[in-house]
Amino acid sequence: MMTLPDLSDKYPDQIQIGKLTLKPYGRKGSMIGEIYTVSCSDDNSIVKSVLSRDGQNKILVIDASGVSHASMVGDQIAESALKNNWAGIFVNGYVRDVEILRTLDLPIFARGSVAQKTDKQDHGFEDIMISFGSTIMHSGNWLYVDENGWLVADTKLKF
Numbered sequence: 001m002m003t004l005p006d007l008s009d010k011y012p013d014q015i016q017i018g019k020l021t022l023k024p025y026g027r028k029g030s031m032i033g034e035i036y037t038v039s040c041s042d043d044n045s046i047v048k049s050v051l052s053r054d055g056q057n058k059i060l061v062i063d064a065s066g067v068s069h070a071s072m073v074g075d076q077i078a079e080s081a082l083k084n085n086w087a088g089i090f091v092n093g094y095v096r097d098v099e100i101l102r103t104l105d106l107p108i109f110a111r112g113s114v115a116q117k118t119d120k121q122d123h124g125f126e127d128i129m130i131s132f133g134s135t136i137m138h139s140g141n142w143l144y145v146d147e148n149g150w151l152v153a154d155t156k157l158k159f
Helices: 004-010 045-051 075-083
Strands: 015-017 031-039 059-063 071-073 088-092 108-110 130-132 135-137 142-146 149-153
Touching (some): 004 142, 015 135, 031 045, 031 130
Antiparallel strands (some): 142 149
């Protein structure tokens, strides 16, 4: 099985290495998939809306600007993502209901956990360029995550 260090060695000029540590919260500790982006900080309305649609086995990458006082994903939103064929959730922010998230067959990575939910004001943007962890991401890029960290590529890499 090829790991992120192997991909990093094989494709050094085609990848961006993530420089931000995110922790696993779902049952699965790795994921590979096409990215779909959202940006929101104090309001996860757009996260809930996007994950209620068919994910076509994509990974939702959420740039919540690292906000630590409110959760972007909880058990209900994660269960909706699983039901709607999302391959994973990757959050530059926080999650909650971690005891339930750990039981879901869905990779979820985030900075940490916090009990507080967000205000729902219908703020946020989807399918836009986002940047965190020394990477720039667009919908359609590919995300690779395992125990070694994460990386972003413009296209699907061959193992």
